[in-house]
Amino acid sequence: MISQVGFALAFGILVDAFLVRMTLVPALMAIFGDAAWWLPRWLDRILPDLDIEGDKLTKQLARD
Numbered sequence: 001m002i003s004q005v006g007f008a009l010a011f012g013i014l015v016d017a018f019l020v021r022m023t024l025v026p027a028l029m030a031i032f033g034d035a036a037w038w039l040p041r042w043l044d045r046i047l048p049d050l051d052i053e054g055d056k057l058t059k060q061l062a063r064d
Helices: 002-037 041-046 055-063
Strands: none
Touching: none
C-alpha cells in the first residue's frame, strides 16, 4: 500500500514538474504576453515596493 502511494506521489510530481511547469506555463505566458504581468492598481498600492537586487540604491549612489 505504501509503495502505491509513493509511486502515485512521484508520478504526480513528475507530471507537475515536466508537463505543467515546463510546457503549459511558458506557453500560456507567451500567449498572454504583457497581460501575464498585469497587476491591478489597487493591489500595486497595497504591496510593498521591494528592491531586492539593489537597483534603486545604485541609482541613488550614482546621483550623489
